[in-house]
Amino acid sequence: MKHLAPDDTTTVLLIGHGSREDSGNVEIRQFTDQWRQRCPGWRIELCFIEFAAPGLHDGLLAAARGARRVLVLPLILNAAGHVKMEIPEAIEHARAHLPGVEFLYGPHLTACDPILAILQRRLRRAMQALDMPDPTTTGVVLLGRGSSDRGANGDMAKMARWLFEQADHELVDLAFTGIAWPRLERVVQRQALLGMRQVVVLPYYLYTGTLMERIHRQVAHLQQQYPQLRLHCGTHFGFEPEIFGLLEQRVADLLAGVPDSKLPCDGCRFREIAHDAGHGHSHGHAHEHTHTHTHIHAVAA
Numbered sequence: 476m477k478h479l480a481p482d483d484t485t486t487v488l489l490i491g492h493g494s495r496e497d498s499g500n501v502e503i504r505q506f507t508d509q510w511r512q513r514c515p516g517w518r519i520e521l522c523f524i525e526f527a528a529p530g531l532h533d534g535l536l537a538a539a540r541g542a543r544r545v546l547v548l549p550l551i552l553n554a555a556g557h558v559k560m561e562i563p564e565a566i567e568h569a570r571a572h573l574p575g576v577e578f579l580y581g582p583h584l585t586a587c588d589p590i591l592a593i594l595q596r597r598l599r600r601a602m603q604a605l606d607m608p609d610p611t612t613t614g615v616v617l618l619g620r621g622s623s624d625r626g627a628n629g630d631m632a633k634m635a636r637w638l639f640e641q642a643d644h645e646l647v648d649l650a651f652t653g654i655a656w657p658r659l660e661r662v663v664q665r666q667a668l669l670g671m672r673q674v675v676v677l678p679y680y681l682y683t684g685t686l687m688e689r690i691h692r693q694v695a696h697l698q699q700q701y702p703q704l705r706l707h708c709g710t711h712f713g714f715e716p717e718i719f720g721l722l723e724q725r726v727a728d729l730l731a732g733v734p735d736s737k738l739p740c741d742g743c744r745f746r747e748i749a750h751d752a753g754h755g756h757s758h759g760h761a762h763e764h765t766h767t768h769t770h771i772h773a774v775a776a
Contacts, residue, residue, distance in 0.1 A: 478727035481546065486518045487726060488538040490531065490562060491550045491682075493523035499684030500527040503550065506682070506713055513719055517726075518542070524557050531562065535569040535578070544577040545569075546729050548722055550713075551583045552590070552681060553619070553627035558583045581725040584681075586630040589717035591637050594677055596715075598642065601675040601707045612673060614646040614666035615639075619679030620686060621655030628655050631679060646671060652686050659690075663697050663704070673705040681713030 481487060489510075491503040500523065507521045522534020529537060538545045547566060549558050566578050584590065598615060602608040617635045622628055632649055639647035646669065650662040659676070666674055678690055687710070694708040712718070 478723060479730040480514070481517055481544075481726060481730065483518070484543040485546060485730075486520055486538040486542040486544070487546045487548065488534060489519065489521045489548055489550050489722075490534070491521065491523050491527075492557065493526035494682070494684035495526050496684045496688065497527075499682045499687075502682040502713065503527075506550075506718075509714070510719055510722065514723070524561065531565045532568060535565055536572070539569065539573050539576040539578075542576060544579065546579050546581060546726055548581045548725050549583045550681065550722075552585070552679065553622065553624075553630050554583045554585070555622040555624035555627040559624075579729045581729050584718070584721055586633045586637075587721070589721050590634065591641070593712050593715045593717050594634065594638050594679075595641060597677055597709045597712060598638070598675060601677070601709055604707055605673050605675075605705060607673065607705075609673075610643040611645055612671060613644060614648065614669075614671035614674045615642070615644050616648050616650050616659065616662050616666070616674060616676045617679055618650045618652065618659055618676055618690060621651030621653050623654055634679070652690065659693055660697065663701065663706075667701050667704055671704070673707070676706065676708040678709055678711055680711040681718070682711050687711055 489503075489507055491500070493503075494500055503523075504521065507519060511517070511519050520534065520538045522529045522531055522537075524531055535545065535547070547562065549562060551558055563580065566580055569576075570578055594617070602610070602613065605613065607613075615638065617631065617638065619631045628651070631651075635647055635649040646666055648657075648662045648666065650657055650659045652659070663674055676690070676694055678687060680687055691708060694706055698704070698706045
């Protein structure tokens with residue numbers, strides 16, 4: 476079935492996280508250019524939450540110029556503080572300044588079958604690169620950026636479980652590069668103690684950056700620490716075709732008015748309470764600003 480496509484009064488605004496390492500920002504820009512080539516009739520713009528220009532507020536205002544509608548799509552895997560609070564607050568600010576423009580907020584990429592398909596393909600490639608492609612003696616570690624938001628960590632745990640259920644590996648573990656535990660070193664230690672002879676590390680990242688560079692250094696160090704193990708480290712996967720497909724589905728859902736296409740936190744009562752209490756978002760990112768909350772939806776009888 477052919478997806479609905481935006482008209483010339485609609486702007487699609489991608490929001491990337493942004494990285495201190497500019498190579499990561501370059502990759503997001505390259506991804507945006509590739510998406511424009513896939514969808515030549517669409518107006519696709521890009522902005523960043525931090526570390527790169529244009530910023531979130533400037534990006535929203537620029538996307539609205541000459542448009543009647545802006546479709547806001549976070550190019551982010553897991554929903555934590557940025558997705559749940561900072562982007563919706565910026566959208567509210569843009570709505571207040573541009574009341575004649577409709578802003579629609581789509582969901583983040585989230586745990587889903589297309590992402591699982593990417594991980595499965597990456598795992599198959601890793602196994603083919605190993606000397607002994609035996610899943611019963613090869614542990615798997617899904618390694619992502621940790622969060623103080625339990626929902627974001629839970630999405631990663633879901634992906635690790637799905638990967639386990641679709642593979643023959645006896646161990647598919649979860650590890651985080653920061654904030655949350657366990658860390659990669661402890662998980663590799665555990666898998667070695669349990670008799671694994673090989674370990675595949677699958678980074679759960681879209682684009683390169685300082686954390687991806689750190690991961691490759693960690694794996695190289697662990698290889699020296701555990702010479703009896705064969706370690707293989709994958710890489711980020713933001714250019715896989717499923718990512719483009721997910722975003723195109725988000726656009727179609729927003730245009731079709733699919734009820735679930737609106738992120739619950741767009742208009743979330745938690746944010747209203749936090750705003751009234753003066754708890755704004757700060758860019759002192761010693762760690763990610765997040766929150767955990769529960770939505771209670773009244774259902775009409």
